[in-house]
Amino acid sequence: MKILVCISHVPDTTSKINFTDNNTQFDTSGVQFVINPNDEFGLTRAMWFKEKQGATVDVVNVGGPETEPTLRKALAIGADSAIRVNTPATDGFQVAKQLVKVVTDGGYDLVIAGRESIDYNGGMVPGMLAALLKANFVNTCISLEVEGTEAKAIREIDGGKESVTTSLPLVIGGQKGLVEENDLRIPNMRGIMQARKKPMNVVEPEEVAVQTTVAKFEKPEPKGAVKLVDPDNLDELINLLHNEAKVI
């Protein structure tokens, strides 16, 4: 089985979010970048396929040279080779279009992406990629088993879960549950050394028609101070929620 794991290069979850250039660009100064958490669960699941069933696992990112350390980390975790499509990611459709060529050229059977990136939260790339490839698609996937060309998956739905059967070629929008938090792997020294020698293939982008553009960013209004209620006067809390906030 040939597996491609899509790796989004995102600000660490603790990052402060600021903008520059008249609020049109994300301010990357002082920001630590990581593998998108939803993708990291998928990468670890892919490593299990490799170790238990035999598979090659490649990772891909659409972005500039600054994303290579994030791809190297994925190689240190155990991926075989990395592909970087050399263009800034502008929207979900553009990224999906770039990935179509990577998947087709590489002949991948299974593509594992995160259900969304934690920066733009579009939740578009896996589904759009599947539709463009005419591959099957399972979103919010929390369990995946593949035997031959048959796949069994569980997806999270609102208030529960749903089991599905489908077949390869398949695209997954994955999340926690594919593996658990404590299954995630921290690269060890040997992995990091090996990662330096693994291929980092840079490919040039396709021309893609623009679908959406960001006009500007805005930060939420600062919040007013919290109203504290005495723990011995909870009637006051109920009164505030009923009469002031009108939520109960």
Next chain:
Amino acid sequence: MSVLVYIESEEGKFKTASFEAASYAREIAQMLQTQVTAVTFSVEDPSELGNYGIDKVLKVNNDKLKNFNAEAYADVLQQAAAKEESKVVVVSQSANSKYLAPLLAVHLNAGYVSNVVALPESTSPFTVKRTAFTNKAFSFTTIETQVKLLGLSKNAFGLKENKADAAAEDFSPSLNDEDFSVQVTNVDKAKDKVTIADAEIVVSGGRGLKGPENWEMLEELADILGAATACSKPVSDMGWRPHGEHVGQTGKPVAANLYIAIGISGAIQHLAGINSSKVKVVINNDPEAPFFKAADYGVVGDAFEVVPKLNEKLKEFKAKNA
């Protein structure tokens, strides 16, 4: 030319998020001086949609479409959009809508913006406000394509009553085998429990509750308020509560009217995930907990004393206001 809206229902009952999507579609239609067409699946009588400004309903009743199937539903919506010559299509941001929307976007060759929180700032260019960076910011995104697909965040717009005809008409789209290449084999869903996605009120517990055995008082609070229960990331990582209850940046987003956090300190990742909730209450014994900076109302106190007392007071309040 009409604005198309995908209406979700369960056992013939419409989802509140779909009434919200309908209300939103109505106002976009007014901006564009056109009408609103809804698409329903397995609904006998869609007249209730007339309360939220729906002019016309395309009723799909086909045994093959009884259960949600993203590919098949996207195919149906594409055919409905073609029939109505829709230039704007609106969906909610339920798990099912988020599943089908990117497929539909490709089929319609539509620019898709998810997590939309307001009416378009302008329709030419077509620019909408959406959340980004998990609610730490907003992005004003312009859609350049002729057809536009919008995913409306829950509780961002509200319900707007608006009488219209909701004139129903049967719609029989053509389906092909490829629509069903992902087959549902089993659905595991608690029947009588409020889900985080549907809930108006969410009651959430953190590590401060010390162990899974202490969730009873929290469940009682949720019961009294008709709320869903949720938890912080460490709580789900330790297996105290199921994953489906984990809310925050890598868990589920919460956009409730009221979010009550008990024994949750308020890590930045947690706050990001629940930030779209309208009113936030924190109960925590540590006055320095970051959650107090994000909350509207706070109680500094021991959850094990405060919550049982609050439950008693709320029962009295509910009895009086029933």
